[in-house]
Amino acid sequence: MTDSSPAVSSADTSEDTFQDPGADSSEVIQDPRLWHKDGWMARVIKNEDDDGWAVEMIKDGEPEPALVGPWTMGRDKKNPKPLDTSAFNTLVKTASEVLRRHEQQLHAMLHKRVGLRTGDGDIDVTLDIVPDEYEPYAVLTALDAFGEQIAQVRVAPTFKLTKARAESWAEGGFGRID
Template identity: 60%
Template sequence: MTEPTTDSDILPLQEDRLWRDDRWTARVIKNEEDDGWAVEMTRHGDPEPALVGPWTMGRDKKNPKPLDAPAFSTLVKTAAEVIRRHEQQLHATLNKSVTVTARDDRRVRVALSIVPDEDNPTATLTAYDDADDSELASVSVSPAFKLTASSASAWIESDYARPR
């Protein structure tokens, strides 16, 4: 039985259609959609490429242009940015907050944090004093809970009773 490959086992490689460093692999592949070429960038340990895009034809107009250091560096930066944007979008989807004014004129920030899980997703609604960021209350809610200014205000006015 072979051991799984770890990042420390991955050796750098620099071939015309395959470049690899300690974190990324760039592979030039035949473009399935036309007669051209594509390049895929995969972060080590990820199941799928972070980036797949068109690749330039070589001078003979049949074969792909070979990978080189500047192209690999640009591809790494682009793929890392794609991953960073995806992570930011996921974070924004799972973490929302609104700030409302309570009856006592105190500003309260209400945050909804969802923990995704295929079998049992959870969510927590938390109120913070906007002045000093101290926690005022926290309750479990359905991951389907819709956080709006009016739902936050209603929760505060109920003395932080768990919303239905």
């Protein structure tokens, strides 16, 4: 996942606070610059764009941070403010929301639905895109008011489902569609 956060480097974390969270994902770590708990790791890192600090939130098992954002300076105006329970919980909540929104957006891109009224009753036409790395495709399905499948055809992953195209497909007897 990409974001518009400032460029940061995780190489500048102090060696005395960094521990490999991959060693035991259930281990609770609560260091000033590194917290690991409940499947999340928060790590305070040096912000390469300025003299400040940033924090990255990484969900266990994920290669990229779910969230990277600015972090507050400590009282000495040189070192970062230490992580604490309240900050960690807020960061987990924010990072979880970012992931949830990303999943919703992805679902909306891959699954479309159009409702139709026909002489035979209400019909839902769905388009489900299968983003296979080598052979992506989509499946167009017609369902009756009870959710029973009336017809299903395979279409190109670039197929655009509109009400007009769904109506045309229904009027044509749910045959092949271009």
